[in-house]
Amino acid sequence: MNGMRYEAPSSIDEASALLAGASGEARVLAGGTDLLVQLRSGMVAPELVVDVKNIEEMMTYSVNDGAYTIGAAVPSAQLHEDADLLGMWTGVVEAMDLVGSTQIQGRASLGGNLCNASPAADSVPAMIAAGAICNVAGPNGRREVPVEDICTGPGQTSLAKGEIVVSISLPKQAPRTGDAYLRFIPRTEMDIAVVGAGVCLSLDDSGTCTDARVSLGAVAPTALLVKECADALIGTKVDDAAMANLDAAARAAASPIDDKRGTVEFRTKVSGVLARRAAAIALERAGS
Amino acid sequence: MAKNHVTTTINGEPVEYLCETQQTLLDVLRDELQLTGSKEGCASGDCGACSVMVDGRLVCSCLVMGVEAEGKSIETIEGMADGDQLHPLQQKFLENAALQCGICTPGFLVAAKALLEKNPDPTETEVRYWLAGNLCRCTGYDKIIRSVLEVAEEAKGA
Numbered sequence: 001m002n003g004m005r006y007e008a009p010s011s012i013d014e015a016s017a018l019l020a021g022a023s024g025e026a027r028v029l030a031g032g033t034d035l036l037v038q039l040r041s042g043m044v045a046p047e048l049v050v051d052v053k054n055i056e057e058m059m060t061y062s063v064n065d066g067a068y069t070i071g072a073a074v075p076s077a078q079l080h081e082d083a084d085l086l087g088m089w090t091g092v093v094e095a096m097d098l099v100g101s102t103q104i105q106g107r108a109s110l111g112g113n114l115c116n117a118s119p120a121a122d123s124v125p126a127m128i129a130a131g132a133i134c135n136v137a138g139p140n141g142r143r144e145v146p147v148e149d150i151c152t153g154p155g156q157t158s159l160a161k162g163e164i165v166v167s168i169s170l171p172k173q174a175p176r177t178g179d180a181y182l183r184f185i186p187r188t189e190m191d192i193a194v195v196g197a198g199v200c201l202s203l204d205d206s207g208t209c210t211d212a213r214v215s216l217g218a219v220a221p222t223a224l225l226v227k228e229c230a231d232a233l234i235g236t237k238v239d240d241a242a243m244a245n246l247d248a249a250a251r252a253a254a255s256p257i258d259d260k261r262g263t264v265e266f267r268t269k270v271s272g273v274l275a276r277r278a279a280a281i282a283l284e285r286a287g288s
Numbered sequence: 289m290a291k292n293h294v295t296t297t298i299n300g301e302p303v304e305y306l307c308e309t310q311q312t313l314l315d316v317l318r319d320e321l322q323l324t325g326s327k328e329g330c331a332s333g334d335c336g337a338c339s340v341m342v343d344g345r346l347v348c349s350c351l352v353m354g355v356e357a358e359g360k361s362i363e364t365i366e367g368m369a370d371g372d373q374l375h376p377l378q379q380k381f382l383e384n385a386a387l388q389c390g391i392c393t394p395g396f397l398v399a400a401k402a403l404l405e406k407n408p409d410p411t412e413t414e415v416r417y418w419l420a421g422n423l424c425r426c427t428g429y430d431k432i433i434r435s436v437l438e439v440a441e442e443a444k445g446a
């Protein structure tokens with residue numbers, strides 16, 4: 001970390017210009033719960049760190065006609081304290097709340113969880129299932145990017161030099177919509193997902209599923225948006241037969257690694273189980 | 289490389305210091321300001337021994353850069369007692385022997401105080417989850433959890 005520069009600009013334009021103009025590696029600093037660990041271990045050695053927490057747009061959030069725009073650096077604890085947001089996007093907020101301890105929650109952000117690009121990041125499958133869109137700003141202006149298009153591999157993103165995820169938009173929900181995220185870990189707290197599954201679904205008045213998005217985490221180099229899983233639910237009453245198809249589609253989509261935390265066989269099976277269980281919770285939330 | 293000049297507030301007092309960019313807030317507290325109550329157990333966010341409050345939020349000071357304290361309000365274990373008057377949590381930890389080596393204790397106290405300020409009447413489950421990021425290698429947690437619950441109980445009666 002020797003010779004590392006620190007800047008804390010108050011506007012997106014300044015932050016983006018600083019990052020774009022850096023001669024060596026430059027990093028955004030949000031909550032630092034990934035970055036500080038990586039700096040300490042020497043995994044990364046940037047020339048410049050740009051702290052984005054003085055940028056109001058990245059540290060606040062708003063709701064407009066039912067759609068939320070959440071500053072990418074807002075700490076998770078603040079999101080969890082908002083009963084309206086928790087009630088609306090329960091799966092997304094609960095997924096982010098799984099990250100680390102109370103202390104980590106005081107700093108960890110949705111933007112950091114996404115841009116760190118860990119295949120096991122907990123909020124990412126939940127955001128993908130929710131249909132979340134990133135508002136990205138860079139030297140060439142602004143663009144909107146679906147969450148599933150940000151990560152390209154472990155530790156890799158599609159963001160260009162100087163680009164920052166400013167905020168994350170969660171769309172207005174159809175009337176009977178519910179979302180849920182579940183992960184498997186060997187303990188009950190403070191562990192990394194062996195498998196994660198996010199489901200968001202909408203029902204019509206007769207209880208038929210009209211729309212669904214299903215995402216799996218930790219079973220591929222990036223979180224997956226699995227269309228076949230959604231297809232298993234759409235047009236059904238999310239009954240046992242639909243759940244069995246969902247389970248099979250999730251197992252078919254999973255292509256996990258083998259490691260001490262879980263074998264391929266185990267992770268594949270758990271993908272199906274968690275997709276089903278998350279769908280059952282989303283269904284209940286959509287119905288209520 | 290020039291050091292960073294930081295102006296901040298620690299335990300209600302205005303403080304200025306110089307720090308290297310690579311120093312964490314924990315490094316600054318311990319090495320520059322001699323506030324050695326906050327401990328380094330892991331330096332990776334896992335143990336909670338370095339817990340402090342930054343602008344009212346409980347965080348691991350080992351995962352905060354020293355330069356980030358600019359303009360912030362920091363509270364550490366050194367600000368917990370009121371002069372010679374121990375905080376009820378400190379008093380209860382002593383009475384219940386909720387510590388052995390004591391390395392984890394400042395972190396537990398800062399974290400438990402944050403909990404009771406947010407949720408004055410927590411259940412045992414809530415206390416255990418809130419403190420899940422504070423590790424203790426000695427006491428086995430029960431005395432710690434019980435102390436927090438007893439302080440909450442006594443505050444209700446008062």
Ligand SMILES: Cc1cc2nc3c(=O)[nH]c(=O)nc-3n(C[C@H](O)[C@H](O)[C@H](O)COP(=O)(O)OP(=O)(O)OC[C@H]3O[C@@H](n4cnc5c(N)ncnc54)[C@H](O)[C@@H]3O)c2cc1C
Pocket residue numbers: 027028029030031032033034035036037072073098099100101104107108109110111112113114115116117120121122123159163164165166190191192193332333334
């Ligand atoms: C003890 C501990 C437990 C943890 N447990 C979990 C867990 O259970 N589940 C989990 O998913 N994660 C976990 N994490 C990892 C981490 O806390 C999360 O990934 C967190 O959400 C990161 O957010 P942050 O704001 O701290 O990111 P930072 O550390 O500030 O940033 C992470 C990366 O993203 C980049 N970045 C950040 N924000 C932006 C942005 N807006 N635009 C572009 N790039 C950006 C940074 O440059 C950096 O490379 C844990 C970490 C610790 C230390």
Ligand code: FES
Pocket residue numbers: 327328329330331332333334335336337338339348349350351
């Ligand atoms: S020293 Fe900070 S969490 Fe262990």
Ligand code: FES
Pocket residue numbers: 386387388389390391392393423424425426427
């Ligand atoms: S008393 Fe020794 S670590 Fe807790």
